Amino acid sequence: MRTLTQVDYLALWESGRTLHPIDQGLLAVETAFPESRGESVADWPLGRRNRALAELQCECFGPALSGWTACRQCGEKLEFKVDGRALAQTGAGEEAEAVQVAGCVFRPPTSRDLARIAVLPEAGDAARELLDICLVSREDTQRPPQWSEQEVDAVGERLALADPLAEILLYFKCPVCGESFEESLDLAAFLWSEFEGRAKRLLWDVHRLASAYGWSEAEVLGLSPARRNFYLEMVQP
Numbered sequence: 001m002r003t004l005t006q007v008d009y010l011a012l013w014e015s016g017r018t019l020h021p022i023d024q025g026l027l028a029v030e031t032a033f034p035e036s037r038g039e040s041v042a043d044w045p046l047g048r049r050n051r052a053l054a055e056l057q058c059e060c061f062g063p064a065l066s067g068w069t070a071c072r073q074c075g076e077k078l079e080f081k082v083d084g085r086a087l088a089q090t091g092a093g094e095e096a097e098a099v100q101v102a103g104c105v106f107r108p109p110t111s112r113d114l115a116r117i118a119v120l121p122e123a124g125d126a127a128r129e130l131l132d133i134c135l136v137s138r139e140d141t142q143r144p145p146q147w148s149e150q151e152v153d154a155v156g157e158r159l160a161l162a163d164p165l166a167e168i169l170l171y172f173k174c175p176v177c178g179e180s181f182e183e184s185l186d187l188a189a190f191l192w193s194e195f196e197g198r199a200k201r202l203l204w205d206v207h208r209l210a211s212a213y214g215w216s217e218a219e220v221l222g223l224s225p226a227r228r229n230f231y232l233e234m235v236q237p
Contacts, residue, residue: 001032001055006202006221013199016192022115025053025188028195032056042115045096045108047165053187054087054165061194065185069172073179078172082185087165096163101155103139106131108163127152134159208235 004012012031016024026041029052041049057065063084068077096108113133120126128147135145147155160167168185205228206220212235220228 009198013195021189022111024192026111042112043110045163047091047096047163049111050165050187051088053191054084057191058084069183071174071179072181074177076174076176080170090165099158099162101158105136106134106155107136108159109134131155
């Protein structure tokens with residue numbers, strides 16, 4: 001992984017700001033990990049992609065992933081904090097393998113697979129379609145697969161064990177109403193929001209210093225963070 005410059009942050013944000021969150025995550029990995037070039041990151045198992053995103057989060061913004069959600073029952077604001085270093089180590093050095101359930105073999109899902117089911121409005125339909133996509137082989141080749149809810153759950157559990165970072169689940173218990181629930185942390189979307197915030201702050205810095213001193217964007221971005229912050233303090237209204 002290479003260290004991103006101020007120019008990299010802006011270029012990454014500008015290139016990806018209109019993309020789907022799945023593609024934004026892939027763009028971030030391809031930008032920060034030169035060794036991924038020549039590979040199709042979209043075809044990486046989700047756990048491998050998420051480990052790369054967790055490493056990038058730690059490198060660029062620190063290991064603490066902090067945010068909040070709302071209780072599904074009463075709407076109370078609930079905060080969370082996740083250790084990005086622990087995420088980056090989950091399943092590290094292990095290769096996600098195919099699983100077998102009820103005579104069918106399934107490979108771990110990828111970002112490309114998620115993109116194919118992203119347009120489906122119903123979670124149940126999306127889960128069944130994902131099974132169809134990830135199906136590698138089955139013993140009964142005469143009968144088209146028609147997945148029951150139990151089969152969907154069984155395959156999901158086995159795939160989660162095979163690729164433990166493919167889905168990051170956060171568990172909440174509301175202190176106000178006692179409601180317990182879980183939510184999935186979309187690491188690509190979370191990291192992209194960090195990139196967007198960094199890029200917009202940089203553009204605001206450029207605007208203020210260019211207005212005060214007549215410097216170009218390249219000249220402002222070429223300053224070290226310490227020097228830029230010092231100049232920003234001097235032009236405070």
